[in-house]
Amino acid sequence: MLRTTPFHPRTGPLCQAKNWRRWAGYVAASSYELTHEREYHAIRSAAALIDVSPLYKYSVRGPDAGRLLNRVVTRDVDKCAVNQVMYTPWCDEDGKVIDDGTLSRLGEETFRLTAAEPNLRWLRDNALGLNVTIDDVTDSIAAVALQGPNSREILKHASDAELDDLRFFRLTPARVQEVPVTISRTGYTGDLGYEVWVDAERAVSLWDALMAAGEPYGITPAGMLALDVSRIEAGLLLNQVDYIPANKALLETRKSSPFELSLGWTVALGKDQFVGRASLVEEQRRGPASHLRGLEIEWESLEEIYAEFGLPPELPTIAWRTSVPVYSNSKQIGYATSGAWSPTLKRYIALAHLRAQHAELGTKLAMEVTAEHQRKSALARVVTTPFFDPERKRA
Amino acid sequence: MAANRYDAVVIGGGHNGLVAAAYLARAGKKVLVLERRHLVGGSAVTEEIYPGFKYSVCSYVVSLLRPEIIRELDLSAHGLDLLPLESTVTPLPNGDYLARWADHDQTRRELYRHSPRDAEAYDEFGTLMYHLAFAVKPILSMVPPDPTSLSPADLRSLLKLANHFRGLGEEKLYPLIKLMTMSSADYLDEWFETEALKATMSASGVIGTFLGPRSPGTAYVLLHHYMGEIDGAFRAWGFAKGGTGSVSEAIASAARGLGAEIRTEASVARVIIENGRAAGVALESGEEIRANVVVSGVDPRLTFLGLIEPDELPSEFVQAIKRFRIRGSSGKVNLALDALPNLACLPGVGPHLRGAVSISPSIEYLERAYDDAKYGSFSRHPYMDIVLPSMIDPDMAPPGKHVMSIFVQYAPYELNGGWNDAQREEFGDAVIDTLSEYMPNLKEIILHRQVLTPWDMERDFGLTEGNIFHGELSLHQLFFMRPAAPWTDYHTPIKDFYQCGSGTHPGGGISGASGRLAALTMLEDM
Numbered sequence: 005m006l007r008t009t010p011f012h013p014r015t016g017p018l019c020q021a022k023n024w025r026r027w028a029g030y031v032a033a034s035s036y037e038l039t040h041e042r043e044y045h046a047i048r049s050a051a052a053l054i055d056v057s058p059l060y061k062y063s064v065r066g067p068d069a070g071r072l073l074n075r076v077v078t079r080d081v082d083k084c085a086v087n088q089v090m091y092t093p094w095c096d097e098d099g100k101v102i103d104d105g106t107l108s109r110l111g112e113e114t115f116r117l118t119a120a121e122p123n124l125r126w127l128r129d130n131a132l133g134l135n136v137t138i139d140d141v142t143d144s145i146a147a148v149a150l151q152g153p154n155s156r157e158i159l160k161h162a163s164d165a166e167l168d169d170l171r172f173f174r175l176t177p178a179r180v181q182e183v184p185v186t187i188s189r190t191g192y193t194g195d196l197g198y199e200v201w202v203d204a205e206r207a208v209s210l211w212d213a214l215m216a217a218g219e220p221y222g223i224t225p226a227g228m229l230a231l232d233v234s235r236i237e238a239g240l241l242l243n244q245v246d247y248i249p250a251n252k253a254l255l256e257t258r259k260s261s262p263f264e265l266s267l268g269w270t271v272a273l274g275k276d277q278f279v280g281r282a283s284l285v286e287e288q289r290r291g292p293a294s295h296l297r298g299l300e301i302e303w304e305s306l307e308e309i310y311a312e313f314g315l316p317p318e319l320p321t322i323a324w325r326t327s328v329p330v331y332s333n334s335k336q337i338g339y340a341t342s343g344a345w346s347p348t349l350k351r352y353i354a355l356a357h358l359r360a361q362h363a364e365l366g367t368k369l370a371m372e373v374t375a376e377h378q379r380k381s382a383l384a385r386v387v388t389t390p391f392f393d394p395e396r397k398r399a
Numbered sequence: 400m401a402a403n404r405y406d407a408v409v410i411g412g413g414h415n416g417l418v419a420a421a422y423l424a425r426a427g428k429k430v431l432v433l434e435r436r437h438l439v440g441g442s443a444v445t446e447e448i449y450p451g452f453k454y455s456v457c458s459y460v461v462s463l464l465r466p467e468i469i470r471e472l473d474l475s476a477h478g479l480d481l482l483p484l485e486s487t488v489t490p491l492p493n494g495d496y497l498a499r500w501a502d503h504d505q506t507r508r509e510l511y512r513h514s515p516r517d518a519e520a521y522d523e524f525g526t527l528m529y530h531l532a533f534a535v536k537p538i539l540s541m542v543p544p545d546p547t548s549l550s551p552a553d554l555r556s557l558l559k560l561a562n563h564f565r566g567l568g569e570e571k572l573y574p575l576i577k578l579m580t581m582s583s584a585d586y587l588d589e590w591f592e593t594e595a596l597k598a599t600m601s602a603s604g605v606i607g608t609f610l611g612p613r614s615p616g617t618a619y620v621l622l623h624h625y626m627g628e629i630d631g632a633f634r635a636w637g638f639a640k641g642g643t644g645s646v647s648e649a650i651a652s653a654a655r656g657l658g659a660e661i662r663t664e665a666s667v668a669r670v671i672i673e674n675g676r677a678a679g680v681a682l683e684s685g686e687e688i689r690a691n692v693v694v695s696g697v698d699p700r701l702t703f704l705g706l707i708e709p710d711e712l713p714s715e716f717v718q719a720i721k722r723f724r725i726r727g728s729s730g731k732v733n734l735a736l737d738a739l740p741n742l743a744c745l746p747g748v749g750p751h752l753r754g755a756v757s758i759s760p761s762i763e764y765l766e767r768a769y770d771d772a773k774y775g776s777f778s779r780h781p782y783m784d785i786v787l788p789s790m791i792d793p794d795m796a797p798p799g800k801h802v803m804s805i806f807v808q809y810a811p812y813e814l815n816g817g818w819n820d821a822q823r824e825e826f827g828d829a830v831i832d833t834l835s836e837y838m839p840n841l842k843e844i845i846l847h848r849q850v851l852t853p854w855d856m857e858r859d860f861g862l863t864e865g866n867i868f869h870g871e872l873s874l875h876q877l878f879f880m881r882p883a884a885p886w887t888d889y890h891t892p893i894k895d896f897y898q899c900g901s902g903t904h905p906g907g908g909i910s911g912a913s914g915r916l917a918a919l920t921m922l923e924d925m
Contacts, residue, residue: 006504029504125519140515251523254530
């Protein structure tokens with residue numbers, strides 16, 4: 005049967021909307037309240053508590069742990085200090101992205117890798133001949149994201165960690181009311197925030213402690229709908245939505261390289277050898293055929309389209325995840341994979357795969373919108389991501 | 400006399416014969432189907448052997464019924480209703496089980512319980528097999544060309560085939576070659592470590608053949624399963640409401656609607672051949688029926704060695720047909736049950752009873768079952784594929800009662816000492832005893848038991864040696880080798896005499912593809 009997460013004894017009763025969805029074989033709350041709006045604003049203006057336990061988690065340890073990970077991921081793991089976290093994709097032999105996640109160095113020879121899809125077999129296959137132990141710890145480690153401007157204050161009250169010293173993408177072991185946890189300054193919202201990792205058996209105690217400490221700061225449990233809007237604002241990709249993993253793609257054209265996903269900054273070609281390197285060297289020389297970019301759909305254009313029907317612009321009430329054509333001079337040159345109205349930016353934004361010659365910042369394009377059952381093209385501009393990047397994220 | 404003359408006479412009212420008749424009638428031909436039994440369907444029949452309980456006597460699931468046949472003959476309008484058969488549970492000797500469910504996440508969780516590695520590999524394996532099935536699928540709806548012929552039509556067809564394979568690319572071509580040459584056990588060993596998973600998957604590679612999971616060439620048949628999946632979107636896979644007989648009846652109804660005439664209890668004694676051409680058929684009753692062309696839906700052995708005088712055929716062709724491998728290897732047990740069986744590994748009523756139960760705990764189990772058969776015994780602990788049709792379609796049994804269909808392999812046609820009533824019952828007992836290890840209450844709930852041995856299938860259903868596919872689906876008997884080169888494009892050495900049964904390409908299962916392709920070939924000639 006589908007599983008519930010270790011936080012379910014708390015999240016279950018809290019979910020008034022009874023609005024559950026699937027996530028990696030678990031059920032996850034889409035929203036706790038009947039609409040997700042308050043949950044979204046908690047992320048941006050107070051603090052939100054988000055159960056992210058379904059993430060696949062792998063423990064990689066042993067003398068060759070670093071070597072294995074350096075062989076698999078595109079980032080240079082040698083540069084990852086103990087207590088540091090790296091975001092990284094990993095590729096197949098053709099340099100096409102299989103998955104992406106965060107890599108935490110918990111000790112000299114101890115790492116934890118998160119993933120959107122199962123990767124145990126891929127890691128083990130690549131570990132042939134190496135002195136390394138790889139375990140799937142998805143079920144035994146629960147994780148909760150505490151995100152938002154008040155998240156630091158809450159965690160300061162709830163834990164014994166020195167959070168003022170904890171920089172962006174760093175982690176620290178800590179205790180939350182006697183419960184041993186790992187706190188990493190990471191998240192999927194592009195805001196100030198933390199993720200707290202805990203033994204599944206102590207998950208409920210952690211939840212209770214965070215909720216109690218957060219109460220004066222407006223802590224709000226938030227579901228996937230709120231998270232989805234904020235991750236688009238942060239320009240963060242979602243596996244199976246913004247790209248198709250190379251090992252599951254039915255067509256060659258559905259695969260993407262890190263360069264095509266605008267993740268070139270994660271590709272350490274200087275590294276000796278890693279899966280996909282030869283193809284990526286060649287692609288860097290040649291230049292990628294397409295780029296994943298931010299699109300901002302112009303309000304004036306939407307107004308014009310809807311005015312034809314005597315309506316004000318109608319906007320999506322939740323983030324969408326469908327393939328939407330993008331045009332240049334009426335010719336399709338790409339497709340958007342997710343989009344949302346950003347309540348914080350007051351802009352309609354989307355992530356889109358665009359052919360290289362149409363991907364320059366500022367390029368004027370058009371995205372399909374359906375108004376009164378009719379297909380229209382709204383003007384859109386290529387913009388930089390993250391769409392939303394507050395200073396507090398790194399401060 | 401004129402009233403008795405047809406454009407085409409079809410020998411055998413099995414599903415392929417009916418499909419051929421429907422397509423011929425659809426083209427405006429005057430067609431007559433002759434069926435020996437009192438009902439149409441051949442091996443795809445539903446019969447009420449025990450009052451109130453309907454058995455899909457032989458063939459029991461629909462996996463490869465061609466979507467174009469469903470569409471072109473409008474079978475839905477003629478009563479075809481395919482219900483989903485969603486899961487497969489393999490009980491294990493240690494009291495555990497391995498299940499595959501309709502839901503992807505649920506299956507992944509379940510496989511993960513046995514092997515995290517396999518859970519992951521299963522998805523990738525599925526993607527590869529989907530690709531390969533998609534690559535091979537066009538061949539299923541293609542008339543096999545003669546590779547030795549220089550005729551423009553054959554050359555065109557061969558060229559098309561060559562281009563098709565060249566277009567696959569090495570990432571598909573190499574796995575395809577492996578699939579064509581390896582044993583299913585070896586092929587699956589490259590992917591998985593869970594014995595029950597490998598055994599249950601490889602079982603589909605040996606169904607209907609006299610081969611074991613470690614016999615080379617059995618991997619190819621794994622593809623057939625995934626081909627069903629490609630068409631799965633159209634629900635061409637599942638259980639026919641009313642049993643498999645309702646598939647035959649839907650096709651028969653379509654054929655009649657198109658003007659075909661169907662006569663039951665009309666057993667054909669021989670094909671009338673005049674001046675080297677088929678001119679009609681003679682019935683057991685002595686009646687003669689004239690037709691411009693004759694097409695046989697019965698198996699190649701029966702067709703060419705039973706219905707035709709030997710001196711009408713080239714001797715090398717007769718030899719080839721004699722060599723055509725048609726060894727029966729399976730039996731069937733149908734049960735009427737007073738209540739639901741209880742699985743020791745999953746007690747009580749649950750969704751698992753709406754799917755298949757596979758007795759295939761390990762490759763070794765299957766191979767040992769095969770060992771028995773190699774030396775002339777039926778398997779003491781056979782491979783079994785079990786469904787409870789009444790759980791999917793309650794109308795198959797009286798309310799609260801159930802029917803169980805048990806496909807059993809191996810049961811060799813050439814049993815030491817030959818099959819007789821005592822042997823049949825002993826075989827039935829071995830099946831029930833083995834199954835009772837997994838379903839402890841089984842013996843208490845049996846109201847009626849029907850056991851079919853390969854001899855029964857030969858005698859009652861006209862299947863030579865009891866082979867359910869009219870000839871084994873092994874590599875040397877497929878495509879332009881089926882049933883005997885060069886007579887693989889539905890023509891025969893006798894003019895105006897055609898073949899349309901499962902013994903021709905692509906054969907096997909309730910696909911109807913042979914019947915359709917044969918009819919289209921005949922129409923080109925007519």
